[in-house]
Amino acid sequence: MGTLSLEDFVDDQPWGDDLPLLEDIPSENPMPGVRIQRLVTRGDKRGELTVLMSALLEPIAPPPHVYQVSAEAGSIRAWVYHKRQFDRLAYTNGDLRAVLYDLREDSPTYEKLEILDVGAANKILLTIPPYVVHGIQNRGKSTATFINMPTAVYDPKHPDKSRIPFDHPGVPYKFE
Numbered sequence: 078m079g080t081l082s083l084e085d086f087v088d089d090q091p092w093g094d095d096l097p098l099l100e101d102i103p104s105e106n107p108m109p110g111v112r113i114q115r116l117v118t119r120g121d122k123r124g125e126l127t128v129l130m131s132a133l134l135e136p137i138a139p140p141p142h143v144y145q146v147s148a149e150a151g152s153i154r155a156w157v158y159h160k161r162q163f164d165r166l167a168y169t170n171g172d173l174r175a176v177l178y179d180l181r182e183d184s185p186t187y188e189k190l191e192i193l194d195v196g197a198a199n200k201i202l203l204t205i206p207p208y209v210v211h212g213i214q215n216r217g218k219s220t221a222t223f224i225n226m227p228t229a230v231y232d233p234k235h236p237d238k239s240r241i242p243f244d245h246p247g248v249p250y251k252f253e
């Protein structure tokens with residue numbers, strides 16, 4: 078028998094500082110279904126840990142599909158919407174700009190534009206409901222990554238994504 082056994086390990090003690098795991102960021106006249114939550118990072122000399130989503134706080138629709146996007150400096154991914162899925166986008170690094178445009182004709186915020194600068198300086202989980210048009214640009218000088226934890230799987234045979242070009246004149250926002 079070796080000199081080490083499982084019993085040699087010490088269980089982690091409960092921890093609890095006063096930092097929340099996630100907190101809603103209030104926005105003026107929010108688009109229905111859009112949610113902006115501040116991500117909380119805990120760190121020590123080894124590095125950092127940021128919870129991206131957790132059922133610890135409230136019931137969540139478990140993400141059946143999670144992916145990471147790597148965005149080159151200056152790159153633009155726009156304009157898209159989904160018919161069925163909610164996007165749940167975690168932005169934790171880089172200097173990114175997420176732009177939302179509400180084209181839901183029955184929405185109280187119809188034709189509202191919302192611009193969010195996110196990433197290292199503003200770590201957030203952004204929930205985007207179906208039919209809210211969105212785009213993202215990496216405005217930084219280096220590659221940035223972000224995570225999407227949508228509420229539905231990506232089906233290559235029936236992608237749930239509808240697009241127009243990023244410079245379509247119908248959207249009242251111009252990526253620089």
Ligand SMILES: Cc1cn([C@H]2C[C@H](O)[C@@H](COP(=O)(O)OP(=O)(O)O[C@H]3O[C@@H](C)C(=O)[C@@H](O)[C@H]3O)O2)c(=O)[nH]c1=O
Pocket residue numbers: 144146154155157164166211212213225231238
């Ligand atoms: C969404 C998705 C795409 N792909 C493939 C398809 C394609 O070859 C490549 C890039 O896919 P897309 O062109 O759909 O990815 P892209 O248009 O870059 O999608 C991105 O758009 C921005 C606006 C977002 O909000 C992101 O969440 C992400 O959906 O990756 C997967 O393999 N799995 C996936 O889950």
